[in-house]
Amino acid sequence: MLWTRVTPSADAVPGSGLGAATTIKWEVALDAGFRDVVKQGEAVASADRDHTVHVDPWDLAADTVYFYRFAVVDGEFAGHVSPTGRTRTAPDFDASPEQLNLAVASCANWESGFFSAYTDIANRAQAGDLDLLVFLGDYIYEYGTGEAAGPHGPFRIHEPAWETVTLQDYRMRHGRYRTDPELQAAHTALPWVVVWDDHETADNSWRGGAQNHSPAEGDWLTRRNAALRAYFEWLPVRATSPSEEGHIYRSLRFGDLVELTMMDLRTYRDQQARWAVGAIGDEGRTMMGSEQFEWLRRKIETSSAHWNVMGSSVMVAPLNLITLQQNEQTSSVADFLGSHASGVPLNPDQWDGYTADRVRLLDVLEAHGSNVLFLSGDIHTEWANSLWHGGREIGVELVCSSVSAPNVDEQLGLPADNAVSHLAEQLVRDANPHVRHVDLDSHGYSIARVRRDEVQMHWLRVDDVEVQGAAVREAVGLVWRAGGGPPSKLPVTDRLQGLNQQ
Ligand SMILES: [Fe+2]
Incomplete structure (x- = not known):
């Protein structure tokens, strides 16, 4: 497109x-x-x-x-x-490509800093090192100026300066984003496969509303339809809007190597359990909606690709935050990872808030038997998670950090790599043994190099999002092989070639 x-x-x-x-x-x-x-x-x-x-x-x-x-x-x-x-x-349906190189990105808040991650993606793509960018949502943020820029921001002002509500507002916001030369460079260099998360409409959206939407702002569906209309105008996507009886969930095949399925986890979901009547695990609660789920089930059951790569705007692996909540020093980190003082030791906006749907999805993926790679965003932090289901490891999850939106150190008003973040990372790993990598302070993006027998996962970090033209470097590299146990450190010879490094 x-x-x-x-x-x-x-x-x-x-x-x-x-x-x-x-x-x-x-x-x-x-x-x-x-x-x-x-x-x-x-x-x-x-x-x-x-x-x-x-x-x-x-x-x-x-x-x-x-x-x-x-x-x-x-x-x-x-x-x-x-x-x-x-x-x-993309390669032919019947082709057998050796590998597919995916950039993975999400969460670009204009006011929180600069988009050096996009420049690095553009440079690597122009050098032929990337096939496409999988964008997992929060392409724009809907807030008014200063509302979510982080404690140091805003570094540049939103247009419009008020919270986006109308079609005109959302068009202006997209237009302002597209004046950014780094974002332009990334669109100019490689194809994007996109899906929205919540901030393309409003924070913590669900099918009937959003946490950041009030009746004073008008009817939710009117606002949502305006936001999605602007989205379909401004993003290069071959899909039609739910307001026109279309949908954005879709799957793309890359020869016999990868079936990439992009899920829509906002348009059909029930209200987050924090506000809704009923418990997180209720059988009837849904994240995907029945129509999307049935489509997805048939897609996975009939796919002959070696890998099922799942584009998921929110994290799928369970995340137990109880030890964070109980520790005085890290309880505010628990609030951040748990979508802010939800009162339960998990994040009800992620798959953790829709456990029946997660079981249904993982049942299908496990039964199908091919390798599973979740690519996820939303949480503004780096993660690698082993995915366990039915008593065995069925795959791995790569969560990219944010292009610029604030994360833990900024939320706490502390420098990157501070003692509280490190303690929180340690407590998270201890309470969640399937978490193989977590970093709470960095911004950037990821690269997934999907090969027949393994996926190499790289996390690239921006030196400082507050500085225009900051360097971007690979910080962590892990490899996962089906049947080979949890993700492990990449040998140095498989690290990315340096580009744009100073
Ligand atoms: Fe975000």
Whole structure:
């Protein structure tokens, strides 16, 4: 899905509803110099889609790097040409690729810092080291300025400065994000496979509302539909909105190596147990909704891919926070990991709050027998978890940290790698032996290198999100092999080649 946005006149800023319909020409070529153009066509950008353009070129060759660009055909800016994008198609259905290199990212709060993680993703993709970016949600944050920027922020101001509620607000917010050169570079360098979490609409959303939504802000579904309309306009995704009887959950196949299933864990879920009547483990409570679950069950049962890779906006492995809560020094860390003073020793917004649905999902994955890799986000911290079900280890979970949204050290007003964070990490590991890696203070992203017999997992950290152009370095590398026990340290020879390191 090729994407651009046209500004046909100075007043046609995102969310304005202004500006004439404008014809653009698109081209797809095998070379960055556009000598070998293989596809071209025209499309119209208009105010009813905030002048965003989605082009689905179809019938491109499999497993091929392409370059694309757009040119304005009519109006004031006729002849203007966009920057050149680079993308890569998936391997053929029947192909047997040796490996698939996935960048994994989530949680980019504009006001909390800078997007150095996106620059590193762009550099590695341009160097040919990444096939695609799996984005697990919180692409934008809905807050008004200063509301969730962290104790040092805001480092730059949201547009609009107020909390996003209307279609115009969400369009303005997306438009502001897309002015960021680091985010632009990451979209320009590789294909993104995206799903939303809560902040694309409002904090801790569920099917009937959100923690950060009040009746004074109007009807929830009106707000949600406005947010998702802006999302579908501004993100390069081939899906249709639930408000148009569509859905964003989908699966993508990469030869016989990977079936990548992106789940929608916000649109159909019941209310978090913290507010709802009823217990976390109630059989009737759902995270996925029955339609998505039945689709997913059939997909997994009929998949012949070697790996089931599950894009999950929230963490799936159980996380017991009781020892954190009981320790005076770390009780505020428990509040952070538990979605803030939930009163129960777990996070009811994660899969821990929907245990019956988790059992149903893991039953299906275990019965199918292929290797399971969960890619998860949301919690702004790094994790590697062994996934146990039915008395055996069926897979592994990689949780990426946040691109910039605050985590534990910022929440506590302490420096990174402080004694309280380290104590909390130790208590978490002791109480949760399936947790093989946890870091509570870092920002960045992850890379999953999926091979036939193993997955290599890398956590890359931004030196300082408060500094523009900060270096990004690999901090931790683990490998997991089916039947080989819990994830273990990668040998030094398998560490990532340094890029962008100072
Ligand atoms: Fe987040």
